[in-house]
Amino acid sequence: MKAIVNKKYGSPDILELREIARPEPKPNEILVRVLAASVNKADWHILNGKPFPVRVMSGLMKPKYQILGADIAGVVERIGAKVTQFRPGDEVYGDLSGSGFGGFAEYTITSEKFLSKKPSGFTYEQTAALPMAAVTALQGLRDKGRISPGDEVLINGASGGVGGFAIQIAKVFGANVTAVCSSQKATLAFEQGADSVIDYNKKDFTREGKPYDLILDIVGNHPIRSIDPVLKKGGSYVSCTFSPGAIFLGPWMSARGKIVTNLLASANQADLQFISKLAEEGKLDPVIQGTFTLDDVPDALKMMGGGSLFGKLVISV
Numbered sequence: 001m002k003a004i005v006n007k008k009y010g011s012p013d014i015l016e017l018r019e020i021a022r023p024e025p026k027p028n029e030i031l032v033r034v035l036a037a038s039v040n041k042a043d044w045h046i047l048n049g050k051p052f053p054v055r056v057m058s059g060l061m062k063p064k065y066q067i068l069g070a071d072i073a074g075v076v077e078r079i080g081a082k083v084t085q086f087r088p089g090d091e092v093y094g095d096l097s098g099s100g101f102g103g104f105a106e107y108t109i110t111s112e113k114f115l116s117k118k119p120s121g122f123t124y125e126q127t128a129a130l131p132m133a134a135v136t137a138l139q140g141l142r143d144k145g146r147i148s149p150g151d152e153v154l155i156n157g158a159s160g161g162v163g164g165f166a167i168q169i170a171k172v173f174g175a176n177v178t179a180v181c182s183s184q185k186a187t188l189a190f191e192q193g194a195d196s197v198i199d200y201n202k203k204d205f206t207r208e209g210k211p212y213d214l215i216l217d218i219v220g221n222h223p224i225r226s227i228d229p230v231l232k233k234g235g236s237y238v239s240c241t242f243s244p245g246a247i248f249l250g251p252w253m254s255a256r257g258k259i260v261t262n263l264l265a266s267a268n269q270a271d272l273q274f275i276s277k278l279a280e281e282g283k284l285d286p287v288i289q290g291t292f293t294l295d296d297v298p299d300a301l302k303m304m305g306g307g308s309l310f311g312k313l314v315i316s317v
C-alpha cells in the first residue's frame, strides 16, 4: 500500500511517499481502507517534534509514529476476531491519535473505540474534516466549559479548524456566540452562526469590558490575568493551547469563583457519535479550505504550518 512516511523529525520536505506492507489487524483491531483524511495541528507538531514536550509522547530522538494522520474516513476492510461493533463494508470515520496515527495511507489499523459510523449524506472528504477538530470543540465547550443555554460564549481563534466547529456547536447548545477572528473571516464566522464578531486586529476582547460565561481560547495569546476582568463569576476559561497560567493561576481564579482549565481532547466513540448526529441533522457543516491527494500531503502540511487557515485541509486518498 502507499503511505506518507516520516522517519525523522523535520519539515514537510522530509516526508516520503512509499510502498509499504499493508498492516494486519490483531484480534481487537480493525483494518480500514482510508478514502479521506484531514490535517490537524497535531500532525504538524509531531512532524516537527516541536514544541519539545510533544516528544514525550511521540519519541525523544525520532518519531514513534512514522505515518501521521489522525482524522480518517473510509470503509472497514477486515476485522479482528474480537471486534463486535463493525463489519467489513461498514462506512466509518474516526480519530487515530489515540491509536498511533497512521491516516496518511491507503490502509490503517485502529480499535473500534476510536471509530464511529460515517454520518449519512456526508462525503468521505466532509466526514474526514470532522473528528479531531469537532470533538475538541465539543469537549472544550460541553465538558470543560459546562456550556448552558443563554450563555455568553467567546471563541478566540474562531476562524480555524477547531474554531469553526466551536461556533456551530456553541449555537447547538443555545449560547450567544462572540467570534474573535480577522476581519477577512468575519463573514464566514457569521455564516457559521456567530452572533457578533471581534476583529482581533482592531479590538482586544480583554479590554472591551463585556463579561462572558465561557471563553474557549484556541489561540492562547492573552495572559490569564487579562482574562479575569472579562470572565463572569462562575464562568469558565478553557485553553486549547496548554496555558501554564491556567495551572499556576487556576487556584487564584477559583478563589474568585472562576474556573480556568487546560483542555487535552481525547477521541472516543460516544463523542464521534454525537458529532455524527449533529452532522446528519444539518447542524454541523465543515468548511473545507482545500483538498489534496495522498502525494500532496507535504503541501497540505506546509499550508497548515503557514497558519491563517479558514477551514480544514482534506486529503482524498
Ligand SMILES: NC(=O)c1ccc[n+]([C@@H]2O[C@H](COP(=O)([O-])OP(=O)(O)OC[C@H]3O[C@@H](n4cnc5c(N)ncnc54)[C@H](OP(=O)(O)O)[C@@H]3O)[C@@H](O)[C@H]2O)c1
Pocket: 040, 041, 042, 132, 133, 136, 156, 157, 158, 159, 160, 161, 162, 163, 180, 181, 182, 185, 200, 218, 219, 221, 239, 240, 241, 242, 263, 264, 265, 266, 304, 307, 308, 309, 310, 311
Ligand atoms: N487541546 C487540544 O486537545 C487540542 C486539539 C486540537 C487542536 N488544538 C490546538 O488548537 C489550536 C488551533 O487549532 P486549529 O486546528 O483550529 O488551527 P488552525 O486551523 O490553524 O486555526 C488557527 C486560527 O487562529 C486564528 N488566529 C491567529 N491569531 C489569532 C489571534 N491573535 N486572535 C484570534 N485568532 C487568531 C487564525 O485566523 P487568522 O488567519 O484570522 O489569524 C486561524 O484561523 C492549535 O494550537 C492546536 O494545537 C488543541
